[in-house]
Amino acid sequence: MSALMWIAAGSLAAWLWLLLGQGFFWRTDVRLPPARDPGAWPAVCVVVPARDEAEVLASSLPSLLAQDYPGRAEVLLVDDGSTDGTGDLARELARRHGGLPLTVASPGEPPAGWTGKLWAVRHGIDLARAREPEYLLLTDADIAHAPDSLRALVAAARAGGFDLVSQMARLRVASGWERLVVPAFVYFFAQLYPFRWIGRRGGRTAAAAGGCVLLRTEAAERARVPEAIRHAVIDDVALARAVKRGGGHIWLGLADRVDSVRPYPRLGDLWRMVARSAYAQLRHNPLLLAGTVAGLALVYLVPPVALAAGLLAGDGVTAALGAAAWLVMTGTYLPMLRYYRQPPWLAPLLPFTASLYLLMTVDSAVRHYQGRGAAWKGRTYARPETVADEG
Incomplete structure (x- = not known):
């Protein structure tokens, strides 16, 4: 279990960095700042x-x-x-x-x-x-x-x-x-x-x-x-x-x-929404895709796996590391659920949702290489490098 223990430790370290070092992304208090009416309203x-x-x-x-x-x-x-x-x-x-x-x-x-x-x-x-x-x-x-x-x-x-x-x-x-x-x-x-x-x-x-x-x-x-x-x-x-x-x-x-x-x-509706642009977000780069899949797995999937595997194997350290990472993950998701007026019990399900996004991202790449990528309302768009420059 030592390899999984170190991976779980890496996941927890990633979550601590995300908690404190990624612009407090998990907070939902960035709202339109109140302002006084201007003297003259522009067109x-x-x-x-x-x-x-x-x-x-x-x-x-x-x-x-x-x-x-x-x-x-x-x-x-x-x-x-x-x-x-x-x-x-x-x-x-x-x-x-x-x-x-x-x-x-x-x-x-x-x-x-x-x-x-x-x-x-x-x-x-x-x-x-x-x-x-x-x-x-x-x-x-x-x-x-x-x-x-x-x-x-x-x-x-x-x-x-x-x-x-x-x-x-x-x-x-x-x-x-x-x-x-x-x-x-x-x-x-x-x-x-x-x-x-x-x-x-x-x-x-x-x-x-x-x-x-x-x-x-x-x-x-x-x-x-x-x-x-x-x-x-x-x-x-x-x-x-x-x-x-x-x-x-x-x-x-x-x-x-x-x-x-x-x-x-339906899930299919959401799946198409994400899959149509996910690989474009990665600039149609297979290396970025591989890194994204590995990163999603480390950050979102390792914590529950480490907790379960550690409990089954009697490895308290691995289980504790996985539980701590999952706890930080859950805590950072709660503000967004409150913003959407959703119950807090959805927060521990974030690893499952992340696994769906991982599959959507992979499917986006598959669609791209099948010539069905970035399709929306009857149009399919080529990757930017293949588009003729009109000057």
């Missing part, structure tokens, strides 16, 4: 890329049209080749609910080298430029906003001097699989991109949550967004990196009143 264009979103649009678009914003604002919905009547439904919702002006446009099929969403965003930004807004709110068609969402975003951006302010929308947690998988998804994201590090001036960590991004138009032009990231599958992280490389100051935190209305009721 904002809300850009909504939408592809086959009729199922969720009635639950999200009215919340954008109903924004209580004192300045000039309008909504630009870019219908990205929908076949389910998304554009017509958007116009009908605008007629029925009123509120902010709505423009529905279509960019046509994306050319080689562009992902569909970013091609739609490009078209929306081009439309917005004619309105000369100071800010762009990039938000997905499945995101519902509280009436004061836009006001709070702009006030925070002005007060903090941020070029990009992003909130990670609270994802839907209703089915059993959503309760098991969704909070862990946000927990793992925060572990990779600690929110406290993202907001540091001069720091290297950069990320955003694509469902809700307020972006200063000048910063977008300076960073050549979205042209500079046109092939990105994980577009929100790529966007944040581009803005930060351009000298922008960015902020990311958890949302209180911005919610995703998209359901993922």
